[in-house]
Amino acid sequence: MALLKSAFNYVYTRILRYALKFGVVGLIGYFIDVGIFNLLSLDILKWGGFFESPIGAKIVSVTVSTIATWFGNRYWTFREHRRQNFLLEFAEFAAIAVAGLGISLACLYISHYVFGYRSLLADNISANVIGLFIATAFRFLMYRYWVYGPNRRDGLAARRRSEQSSEAGAAPAEPSLSEPG
Secondary structure, three states: OHHHHHHHHHHHHHHHHHHHHHHHHHHHHHHHHHHHHHHHHOOOOOOOHHHHOHHHHHHHHHHHHHHHHHHHHHHHHOHHHOEOOHHHHHHHHHHHHHHHHHHHHHHHHHHHHHOOOOOHHHHHHHHHHHHHHHHHHHHHHHHHHHHOOOOOOOEHHHHHHHHHHHHHOOOOOOOOOOOOO
């Protein structure tokens, strides 16, 4: 029983805690993404042209939701791993978001243009269900272990370890992938 509890605590502190917070932030981003996508797809804002197309609408909706989720992930989900250089962090976050957008767009493109499913419902299912599921798994792993990874030297956790080592008079400890965080 103690081994099971120890295994659960290990999984919770290393992955599950972050996954739950990431899910909440992602859900907010999802509503932003889907709302803007549908506003543009239905041409409610009367922008027309490229922004009314499924691809244009998806690019705009993902861009806005990416900015919102960056704030949520930086200041809540991975707050102990956020970095001093927030511009580099945002650039890496955006690069992963663009790759995730590519995954969603590929699903949307295949459904809409290859298979010919051209209804708003089909576009939402391909981009906002199938594409989003695959892209979310990809983004979570990349954010957790690359953008906000414990191995980042300028992350808050690394700076705290360095400060604690300095106070103790020892050389700063190197970050470890096996450390909690």
